[in-house]
Amino acid sequence: MQHGASQPRGLWRVFSLDHKTIAKQYLLTGLVMAIVGGWLAQGMRAQLAWPYRDFPFFGLIEPGRYNALVTMHGTIMLFWVAMPILLGAFGNFLIPLMIGARDMAFPRLNMLSFWTFLLSTFVLLASFFVEAGPAAGGWTAYPPLSAVPGYTGVDLGTDLWIVAVALEFISVLMGGINFLTTTINLRARGMRMMDLPLVVWMQLVSSVLFMLSVGPLIAGAAMLFLDRHAGSGFFDPAKGGDPLLWQHLFWFFGHPEVYVILLPGLGIVAEVLTAGARKTLFGYTMIVWSVIVSGLLSFLVWSHHQFVSGLDPRFAMPFALTTILISVPFAVQLFALIATLWRGSIRYSPAMLFAVGTIATFLVGGTTGIALGASAADIYFHDTYFVVAHFHYTLFPSVILAMHAGIYHWFPKMFGRLMHAKWGHVHFWLTFVFFHLTFIPQFLLGLAGHPRRVADPLQFDLLLSGMQPYNLVSTIGAFCLFAAQVPFLINFCWSLWRGKPAGANPWRATTIEWLATSPPPHDNFPGEVVAVRGPYEYSTPGSESDWLPQGKLENADSVAS
Amino acid sequence: MNEGKRKMSAHAAALAERQASTRVPSGRLGMWWFLGSELTLFTGMMLIYVVNRIRHPDWASAAESTWIALGITGTGMLLASMFTIVRAQAAAKDTRGASAARWLVATVVLGVAFLVCQAFEYARALGAGLEPSAHLFWAYYFLMTGMHATRVLGGLVALTTLLPAAARGNHMRRVGTLGLYWRFVCIVWFVYFTLLYVVR
Numbered sequence: 001m002q003h004g005a006s007q008p009r010g011l012w013r014v015f016s017l018d019h020k021t022i023a024k025q026y027l028l029t030g031l032v033m034a035i036v037g038g039w040l041a042q043g044m045r046a047q048l049a050w051p052y053r054d055f056p057f058f059g060l061i062e063p064g065r066y067n068a069l070v071t072m073h074g075t076i077m078l079f080w081v082a083m084p085i086l087l088g089a090f091g092n093f094l095i096p097l098m099i100g101a102r103d104m105a106f107p108r109l110n111m112l113s114f115w116t117f118l119l120s121t122f123v124l125l126a127s128f129f130v131e132a133g134p135a136a137g138g139w140t141a142y143p144p145l146s147a148v149p150g151y152t153g154v155d156l157g158t159d160l161w162i163v164a165v166a167l168e169f170i171s172v173l174m175g176g177i178n179f180l181t182t183t184i185n186l187r188a189r190g191m192r193m194m195d196l197p198l199v200v201w202m203q204l205v206s207s208v209l210f211m212l213s214v215g216p217l218i219a220g221a222a223m224l225f226l227d228r229h230a231g232s233g234f235f236d237p238a239k240g241g242d243p244l245l246w247q248h249l250f251w252f253f254g255h256p257e258v259y260v261i262l263l264p265g266l267g268i269v270a271e272v273l274t275a276g277a278r279k280t281l282f283g284y285t286m287i288v289w290s291v292i293v294s295g296l297l298s299f300l301v302w303s304h305h306q307f308v309s310g311l312d313p314r315f316a317m318p319f320a321l322t323t324i325l326i327s328v329p330f331a332v333q334l335f336a337l338i339a340t341l342w343r344g345s346i347r348y349s350p351a352m353l354f355a356v357g358t359i360a361t362f363l364v365g366g367t368t369g370i371a372l373g374a375s376a377a378d379i380y381f382h383d384t385y386f387v388v389a390h391f392h393y394t395l396f397p398s399v400i401l402a403m404h405a406g407i408y409h410w411f412p413k414m415f416g417r418l419m420h421a422k423w424g425h426v427h428f429w430l431t432f433v434f435f436h437l438t439f440i441p442q443f444l445l446g447l448a449g450h451p452r453r454v455a456d457p458l459q460f461d462l463l464l465s466g467m468q469p470y471n472l473v474s475t476i477g478a479f480c481l482f483a484a485q486v487p488f489l490i491n492f493c494w495s496l497w498r499g500k501p502a503g504a505n506p507w508r509a510t511t512i513e514w515l516a517t518s519p520p521p522h523d524n525f526p527g528e529v530v531a532v533r534g535p536y537e538y539s540t541p542g543s544e545s546d547w548l549p550q551g552k553l554e555n556a557d558s559v560a561s
Numbered sequence: 562m563n564e565g566k567r568k569m570s571a572h573a574a575a576l577a578e579r580q581a582s583t584r585v586p587s588g589r590l591g592m593w594w595f596l597g598s599e600l601t602l603f604t605g606m607m608l609i610y611v612v613n614r615i616r617h618p619d620w621a622s623a624a625e626s627t628w629i630a631l632g633i634t635g636t637g638m639l640l641a642s643m644f645t646i647v648r649a650q651a652a653a654k655d656t657r658g659a660s661a662a663r664w665l666v667a668t669v670v671l672g673v674a675f676l677v678c679q680a681f682e683y684a685r686a687l688g689a690g691l692e693p694s695a696h697l698f699w700a701y702y703f704l705m706t707g708m709h710a711t712r713v714l715g716g717l718v719a720l721t722t723l724l725p726a727a728a729r730g731n732h733m734r735r736v737g738t739l740g741l742y743w744r745f746v747c748i749v750w751f752v753y754f755t756l757l758y759v760v761r
Contacts, residue, residue: 106587177594185587211594213601219704226704
């Protein structure tokens with residue numbers, strides 16, 4: 001714990017070692033990148049509704065540029081929005097506060113993690129301004145599209161993409177080491193592992209998943225680099241290599257990565273739901289174990305992304321089975337969350353609306369995933385808009401809706417002020433309605449066989465006659481969805497200075513972070529935190545108050561502040 | 562003010578010490594997690610190589626052109642460095658700073674010697690036209706040994722940075738933590754050496 005004495009001053013304060021400041025830096029960067037990523041999607045949707053027009057801001061989007069939009073939208077949303085916000089921001093902010101620690105175990109590593117991330121952000125953004133533009137080989141960077149510049153016409157952009165993603169991974173790796181060590185070693189006295197708030201468990205499992213899955217892809221990135229610059233043929237059949245190898249390396253990471261993103265989102269939802277429904281979490285132990293089981297299973301499902309890649313059907317079958325199997329622990333988690341609502345005295349704060357919206361939307365994503373996980377059905381669905389709609393129905397709730405739930409819920413703790421609730425409601429309903437307006441038509445387009453990743457929606461009009469209006473509806477939905485974030489941004493900025501002062505615990509929530517003042521000082525707590533009961537003691541029978549805090553403060557130190 | 566600050570941070574440090582929920586120091590625990598992710602990287606590459614090697618029996622001829630004598634020399638250096646790092650760790654455990662520093666210097670010298678062997682092997686191979694583009698075996702050779710060499714280099718930098726403090730008897734715990742890392746890097750090499758040089 002060498003921090004505290006060496007806290008920098010003045011402008012140098014941006015190089016903060018404080019986990020809360022680092023969390024806010026992650027949040028800010030992530031939100032800016034969310035605007036960039038969302039903006040790129042507007043270009044794609046415009047092209048799909050009115051192909052080859054001269055659009056305001058975007059101009060003419062020919063196929064090469066469309067590919068770049070697809071690639072960068074996916075890359076940014078997953079690696080520069082989901083990861084920094086769900087792990088970087090919420091993980092950093094919540095873990096030490098919720099376990100009653102003063103900071104992370106390695107504050108310097110934590111700072112280094114953020115600055116590496118910011119560097120990766122600049123490298124990625126720089127790729128928009130180089131010759132031939134950013135990477136256009138898809139966010140999965142399959143060779144030969146990524147290995148041979150001739151296919152996409154992009155050369156330097158792909159190199160910058162690889163470097164940026166590698167830096168981002170190193171940053172998350174440093175964060176993960178910190179999360180794990182902190183949670184294991186710095187818990188408050190009396191707090192057992194099974195007393196951890198669920199969101200901390202989720203961050204923990206996420207970090208393990210990330211750290212144990214990313215290694216082979218780092219090797220893969222090195223191989224891709226050698227293929228591009230040293231003439232090797234790891235992924236080139238002409239030289240004895242195998243392009244499928246990349247797909248294995250990518251998805252061995254890529255599928256656990258889906259859960260790396262999903263789990264923290266579900267954790268945030270669990271915290272918000274219990275506080276909003278004034279009920280204890282249903283089946284805490286069962287949820288924790290099902291999360292661990294789903295984490296283990298997530299290493300055994302990767303090839304379901306490759307069912308139509310020419311994979312041996314004898315290899316595909318076991319992956320279809322594990323894929324269907326993994327829906328069981330997730331069903332357990334979702335049903336437990338729904339059961340938490342049962343007979344609760346629910347208060348629909350904006351955070352609560354977003355949390356419930358997350359569950360409702362994710363259920364659709366989860367169930368359509370079963371259709372895709374069956375290797376036979378996937379042959380039809382693969383590379384249609386059904387897949388696009390499916391993963392947006394899983395990722396939008398776990399990233400965007402859960403993120404908003406988290407922001408509305410912990411904004412008071414982060415900044416000491418409440419966000420405006422009325423505008424929060426408006427923001428939720430607009431977001432929720434326009435999300436479904438955007439993606440329900442895409443399910444229908446996919447069922448009709450509309451291919452994804454194709455710049456011209458009319459290319460297969462012979463087969464899809466009459467489907468173009470669905471594209472139009474989807475595009476209008478997407479425009480409105482993007483615009484619906486404006487009330488949020490205004491609310492966010494306005495509340496920073498003008499919001500009602502929140503007090504330490506505006507939601508009368510039980511977990512330990514609410515013991516600290518809002519915002520908490522650099523050392524978090526004015527004394528030593530002792531955990532005295534479980535994390536979700538709401539409406540405990542026999543208790544007068546409808547909530548009992550998990551921790552209490554002892555030995556308030558006179559030196560503080 | 563400054564006095565208060567120092568007191569506060571001492572207080573925080575004492576608190577952190579009391580808070581440690583396992584007996585494993587945080588530095589060592591963090592290192593274990595890091596090695597866990599390194600393990601997937603290096604076993605990942607190993608598995609890819611083995612699967613490819615089994616699918617391509619013809620790689621045996623390409624694998625024959627490795628310079629085995631040099632490979633054995635380099636391996637010997639790392640083997641010796643495993644001995645010296647264990648001595649350094651033992652000295653650090655008894656807070657004998659000067660002795661730990663001497664063993665660390667020995668480890669660094671052996672590590673550098675290993676990298677020199679590697680460099681000779683690279684120079685010879687590239688000179689003989691055995692580039693990554695020449696044959697997939699050599700592509701894997703450069704990938705795996707190159708990835709490993711970056712880890713050796715990283716270890717050397719870390720060990721050298723630690724040296725002055727260790728000589729004064731400070732940061733003795735870090736000697737142990739870095740020793741863990743160094744031994745991991747050595748063990749990876751023994752496996753890779755066996756795969757790339759010995760098994761044909």
